[in-house]
Amino acid sequence: MTIRTRFAPSPTGQMHVGNLRTALYAWLLAKSQGGAFILRIEDTDQARKVEGAVDFIYNILADTGLTHDEGPDKGGEYGPYTQSERLPIYKEMSEKLIELGGAYRCFCTPERLDSVREVQKEAGEQQKYDGHCLHLSPEEIQKNLDANLPFVVRQKMPLDGATTFDDEVFGEITIEHSTLDDLILMKTDGFPTYNFANVVDDHLMKITHVVRGSEYLISTPKYNLLYQAFGWTPPKYVHVSAVMRDAKKKLSKRDGDANYRDFIEKGYLKEALLNYIALLGWNAGDDREKFTLSDLVEAFSIAGISKSPAIFDEQKLRWLNGEYIRELSAEAFQKIAEPWIRTVVKSKTADVAYLCTLLQKRTEILSEIPEKVDFIEEIPEYSVELYTHKKMKTNPENGLQSLKILQPALEAFEPWDHAEMYPMIVKLAEVNDINKKKLLWSLRVALSGKALTPGGGTDLAAIFGKSESMRRLNSAIDKLEKEE
């Protein structure tokens, strides 16, 4: 029997990274064993529906490479794959379940339910349905139905005993039936709840392994009771623990930047992001940390999933992203870096390709590029104290001296060849009996107006070209002379 897993998001907007990780694990489980990955849209809550959210899900799955074999857009043998299009199925199934004795109609109003809960809360009791409609006679039920009273369908829980199931990650879990509430399966609006739809659909769609967040761990026995009532075989369960923002808070949509798209917009590469979230709560059993998607397919196994919640560490993501950036070819890096460079550098003459070779080893996330290159467009206001560097024993006075040595040499330097410039300056330092580092430090400050730059003085000269370099050099000399 081939493995079938599913990703079943509700179309409520952004793709949270915890959600993405669940999708990744489900996809990996299927693909690592030659199985199928199914996308199902769980839109049973009409109030929470968000326009465009389904397309957004398609885009992310396509973008990350977690492609599905069956889904609303691709079809498949077990469709429709959108729950709002399966309403007749749930209706039929719920009626069947009532016949089977696994469920009953409940005509209680939300107001009555609230007050029951209120009373239970005051008394310090467990809050659960009080069974009011459980023993309605067939006549009473018919009367209510004839009166068109709205009703929900509730699952009838056994009163005693316990259900045990064996989770693939957490092991054996046992829940006493006495703690179970009679779940609502069908709402008054004719839509199923998750509690019902997931069971019906997972069964009908022949899902073999249910991968989902650990918040469902405790409800799983309720679902198994449903399977049992129908006479179906439950799937295997793979519950994965939460992704946390910090030790106390779960990563949540409300925290703002936990979304896939936000990370991409901040300049993270999708490969790095995916790699990182794979590692949050899973490991290959060895020391490897860098995985392509196909590496993951090869290495993935349920045994590597850990039980405890993992805190999302953006610092480590940054590092991983840097690793991915450094592995890019020069062309590939320039392609993704140039748009970021162009947000601040408008110059047509600056050598962007060369700039990129300098930037590549100095970039962890793309969004830090603009601040690194802003001096290229326009030299910032800077203090001549930048010429002071203790270790190199430089200061504005000898800085000026250095620039005056460099000025005629560079003026005469033809062609403006970067590879030749550095040895030329080294030689120039020797001739003038001055430390080459003094010359280079001053040159860098003169060209950039900054203490930290990608690359050194000759690198900057290469980026700017001769005319702009000489312009900056001369104006630096002017500036220093004025200060004297």
Added chain:
RNA sequence: GACCCAUUCGUCUAGUGGUUAGGAUUCCGGCCUUUCACGCCGGCGACAGGGGUUCAAGUCCCCUAUGGGUCGCCA
């Protein structure tokens, strides 16, 4: 509050009765160097606490603590 689950360096983790408790990241040193970064080398840093079981416990059991989850006509 009740129930379920978890707990190894700050963080992600390896570890399935006998290890100097390993790796990665962060941080700190050093080397390299045209500033910074990259790279390389090194360092700091953990078995939540208490009881058992055992010749031997991070590994098994119990209790406590802490944290998370669930208790919706949300999923």
